[in-house]
Amino acid sequence: MSARNFSVSQDGQGVYHLEGELSIHELDKVKVFLEESLKGVGEVSLSLAKVRFIDTAALQLLIAFKRRLEPGAKLKISSVSDEVEDILSLCGLKASLL
Amino acid sequence: MSGQEEILDIFFSESDDLLKLAEESLLSLESTPDSMPDIEQLFRSVHTIKSSAAMVGFMNISDYAHQLETLMERLRSHKLDITKNLITTLLSSIDFIRSMIDRVSQGETEAEPGVLDEKKDQVKRYLGIQAMDAPEEKSVAPVKEAPKEPIEKFSFYRIDLVFRKDLFYSGQDPILVLSCLSELAEFVEVVPDLSEFPDFKTFCMYDLYISWRVIIKTKQPLEDIEDVFMFVKDDNDIRIENITKNYREGIDIGLAEKKLGEVLLENGKITADVLTSALNKQKRLGEVLLEDGKIEPKELQKVLALQEESRKVYRKTTIRVDVEKLDNLVNLAEEMGIGVSKVLMLFEKYTGNGKMEMLEEVENLLKVNREFEERVAQVRMFPLEGTFQRFQRMVRDLAFKQNKEVKVISTGLDTELDKEVIEHISDPLKHIVRNCLDHGIETAEERQAKGKTPFGIIKLKAYQKGGSIFIEISDDGRGINLIDIQQKALEKGWIQTDQDLSNEDLLKFILMPGFSTSSKITELSGRGVGMDVVKTQIDQLGGTIDIKTEKDKGTRFTLCLPLTFALMQALHVMVHNNSYMVPLQAVLETERFDKGLVKSFGAEEKMYPFQDDYLPLIDITKILNTGVLSANDNTSALVFVDTGRKSFGIPVEQVLEPRQIVVKNLEANYRPVKGIAGASILGDGSVSLVLDLLGFEEIFFQHPFEGAG
Numbered sequence: 001m002s003a004r005n006f007s008v009s010q011d012g013q014g015v016y017h018l019e020g021e022l023s024i025h026e027l028d029k030v031k032v033f034l035e036e037s038l039k040g041v042g043e044v045s046l047s048l049a050k051v052r053f054i055d056t057a058a059l060q061l062l063i064a065f066k067r068r069l070e071p072g073a074k075l076k077i078s079s080v081s082d083e084v085e086d087i088l089s090l091c092g093l094k095a096s097l098l
Numbered sequence: 099m100s101g102q103e104e105i106l107d108i109f110f111s112e113s114d115d116l117l118k119l120a121e122e123s124l125l126s127l128e129s130t131p132d133s134m135p136d137i138e139q140l141f142r143s144v145h146t147i148k149s150s151a152a153m154v155g156f157m158n159i160s161d162y163a164h165q166l167e168t169l170m171e172r173l174r175s176h177k178l179d180i181t182k183n184l185i186t187t188l189l190s191s192i193d194f195i196r197s198m199i200d201r202v203s204q205g206e207t208e209a210e211p212g213v214l215d216e217k218k219d220q221v222k223r224y225l226g227i228q229a230m231d232a233p234e235e236k237s238v239a240p241v242k243e244a245p246k247e248p249i250e251k252f253s254f255y256r257i258d259l260v261f262r263k264d265l266f267y268s269g270q271d272p273i274l275v276l277s278c279l280s281e282l283a284e285f286v287e288v289v290p291d292l293s294e295f296p297d298f299k300t301f302c303m304y305d306l307y308i309s310w311r312v313i314i315k316t317k318q319p320l321e322d323i324e325d326v327f328m329f330v331k332d333d334n335d336i337r338i339e340n341i342t343k344n345y346r347e348g349i350d351i352g353l354a355e356k357k358l359g360e361v362l363l364e365n366g367k368i369t370a371d372v373l374t375s376a377l378n379k380q381k382r383l384g385e386v387l388l389e390d391g392k393i394e395p396k397e398l399q400k401v402l403a404l405q406e407e408s409r410k411v412y413r414k415t416t417i418r419v420d421v422e423k424l425d426n427l428v429n430l431a432e433e434m435g436i437g438v439s440k441v442l443m444l445f446e447k448y449t450g451n452g453k454m455e456m457l458e459e460v461e462n463l464l465k466v467n468r469e470f471e472e473r474v475a476q477v478r479m480f481p482l483e484g485t486f487q488r489f490q491r492m493v494r495d496l497a498f499k500q501n502k503e504v505k506v507i508s509t510g511l512d513t514e515l516d517k518e519v520i521e522h523i524s525d526p527l528k529h530i531v532r533n534c535l536d537h538g539i540e541t542a543e544e545r546q547a548k549g550k551t552p553f554g555i556i557k558l559k560a561y562q563k564g565g566s567i568f569i570e571i572s573d574d575g576r577g578i579n580l581i582d583i584q585q586k587a588l589e590k591g592w593i594q595t596d597q598d599l600s601n602e603d604l605l606k607f608i609l610m611p612g613f614s615t616s617s618k619i620t621e622l623s624g625r626g627v628g629m630d631v632v633k634t635q636i637d638q639l640g641g642t643i644d645i646k647t648e649k650d651k652g653t654r655f656t657l658c659l660p661l662t663f664a665l666m667q668a669l670h671v672m673v674h675n676n677s678y679m680v681p682l683q684a685v686l687e688t689e690r691f692d693k694g695l696v697k698s699f700g701a702e703e704k705m706y707p708f709q710d711d712y713l714p715l716i717d718i719t720k721i722l723n724t725g726v727l728s729a730n731d732n733t734s735a736l737v738f739v740d741t742g743r744k745s746f747g748i749p750v751e752q753v754l755e756p757r758q759i760v761v762k763n764l765e766a767n768y769r770p771v772k773g774i775a776g777a778s779i780l781g782d783g784s785v786s787l788v789l790d791l792l793g794f795e796e797i798f799f800q801h802p803f804e805g806a807g
Contacts, residue, residue: 024266027303056273057266060295061303068298090276091310092288095367 019050024057034065043074048084063096109154116143120192131180141170158208159198165221251317254342259310260335278326283316431471432760438463479514482560489531496535503553510560515567522639526632530571530655538575572654578647580604605645609633637792668759672752673718677786684791686738688753706747708738715747716798721773741791
């Protein structure tokens with residue numbers, strides 16, 4: 001809905017840095033971003049190191065992309081913040097995402 | 099039976115089994131102290147007793163079992179070594195639990211307070227000793243033995259969270275729910291289930307596809323846990339189950355019995371497809387052996403077929419049924435039989451149409467009914483396993499006390515006997531086994547001096563032959579000294595100095611009242627009572643005892659027992675218009691009576707030629723004192739019987755057909771009568787007495803002219 005909570009930037013190594021809160025309200029944006037960035041590329045790296053919160057819907061979306069791409073192209077999550085780490089262990093989805 | 103009574107009943111019978119299991123594992127641990135399966139079985143048995151005792155409110159039993167469990171936990175984690183003394187203590191603890199259960203079943207308190215404390219202290223000593231032996235190592239864990247701080251405060255719950263697909267629309271999120279839950283409880287396990295996750299094309303990002311299974315450990319009350327789900331519980335499938343009993347120290351004991359594949363699948367580490375394909379890659383042992391040419395295909399097939407058959411049998415389940423219910427069935431079946439017989443008799447008088455068909459049908463019914471009676475009687479049969487097992491324990495304890503080493507080898511554990519017979523032979527068997535151990539088996543030194551193995555062997559063997567069960571108890575000890583017996587018999591004035599007796603005859607003296615050759619008197623046998631009591635008990639069951647002995651080779655006692663009390667093949671005879679049943683097993687022959695062949699000795703004793711011998715004739719009416727004067731003798735036939743010890747003839751007026759009868763206990767319905775084994779109800783509703791031939795023989799040969807009174 002609003003861009004206030006969430007933003008994306010890309011660094012020199014081509015890693016996309018997601019920032020803010022990754023929630024159901026941003027799903028459209030995240031989806032478009034993922035589809036665009038994955039076009040014609042073998043591997044996409046995402047960093048969630050600056051993500052303060054992620055909800056179930058957003059996790060599902062990432063998992064869905066990850067699953068679609070395997071085994072050919074790869075969605076790689078290079079790092080996560082402590083908050084995301086906690087959430088992942090809370091819901092047991094770490095193995096499905098990382 | 100009320101619900102509570104039923105639960106108690108289940109508790110009593112279950113704990114009996116559990117205690118036996120525990121005892122079994124302890125005995126086996128004595129020879130193989132490292133056997134983990136035995137330690138586990140021991141642990142499980144005690145653990146189950148603990149929980150079920152608590153469930154029925156016997157807190158002292160539960161507390162005590164809890165303490166034992168703590169001790170056994172030490173065994174499991176190898177913090178405590180298994181020694182002979184420890185096993186002795188644990189065996190006596192099992193006995194103590196048994197005694198507490200016995201007491202409560204009689205409506206008493208579990209134990210005298212002093213006794214309970216003393217027993218608890220005994221267990222505590224083991225816990226204490228160990229604490230000193232193993233100082234700092236893992237000093238965090240063994241706080242457990244202080245029972246004042248019950249770790250049971252923690253409960254484990256399994257929570258299944260299956261949300262609606264459109265959960266997100268209501269503003270809810272599983273992560274928030276889990277987060278709330280994590281504030282109240284420690285997560286032991288969180289397993290997301292992604293099996294509903296669609297492929298990318300059908301994936302809708304506003305739908306929820308994941309469900310969860312969470313196992314938590316908490317001290318919070320269940321209501322508080324339930325409150326977490328307050329806002330989601332109505333529309334979603336949330337299930338909370340208390341699984342504390344499955345968890346010990348955070349370890350899911352259920353895992354032990356599961357296959358690796360199942361566990362991986364449940365934890366979502368692999369999918370069902372992956373598992374199946376992996377399993378398909380796995381070769382079976384048989385295939386590998388075949389490929390390597392180690393076994394012929396035919397042989398393999400044969401073994402596999404046998405295995406499959408055995409598994410089928412193994413899978414047969416058992417249920418527990420009150421004997422009373424079975425007896426009711428037997429009675430009903432019998433009454434049904436009587437009813438059908440009456441109908442049959444009515445039809446025989448009937449002269450209308452279709453008589454033959456009707457008769458045929460009724461006769462069929464009668465046949466079915468007879469089979470039904472037999473089947474029900476078979477249900478009362480039990481294997482001897484439990485009985486033999488008890489001896490293992492007894493021998494172990496006694497041998498320990500006498501400083502002897504004894505191994506017990508049991509065979510034929512699955513031989514089945516009527517429950518009632520089993521109950522009655524338990525004591526006599528016990529006595530014989532004690533005798534083997536006390537008088538038969540020598541000490542290790544003595545044995546070695548004779549060139550024998552240091553440990554003695556007591557063999558228990560059971561098998562069925564014909565309508566009887568044979569139980570052999572043998573030892574490889576010093577044998578019975580026949581010269582001692584002869585001397586004793588002389589002292590007692592039972593024989594004369596010049597009397598020449600066979601070994602068999604001499605051995606029979608052991609079974610006489612007041613006989614005991616043992617110079618040492620032990621705690622349990624050798625008090626001069628014993629073998630004669632054994633004999634009486636076996637006699638009462640309609641069984642026999644045979645003894646064989648050889649110097650320094652050992653002694654063997656063979657008991658021959660009837661398979662069951664309830665059913666019997668019997669010959670139906672009439673004497674003075676009374677009907678009697680003669681157990682068919684004992685019948686040698688029936689013969690037409692020829693008065694001219696009778697040889698009389700004095701006024702009462704009569705002999706009759708049978709084969710190459712003269713046998714005494716025993717008059718039923720005199721033995722049973724039926725009050726009928728046998729002045730006008732209508733004897734038309736003789737039934738010759740062999741009790742295993744003596745043969746004799748019984749004069750009868752009429753011999754009817756042999757038949758299968760259900761024997762009713764006279765003791766239960768009237769009072770015991772010597773010479774009568776029971777009664778049976780005939781098709782026309784009349785009663786027929788079943789003769790107890792051993793009793794007959796005793797009455798006749800000991801007091802030939804007195805009768806039973």
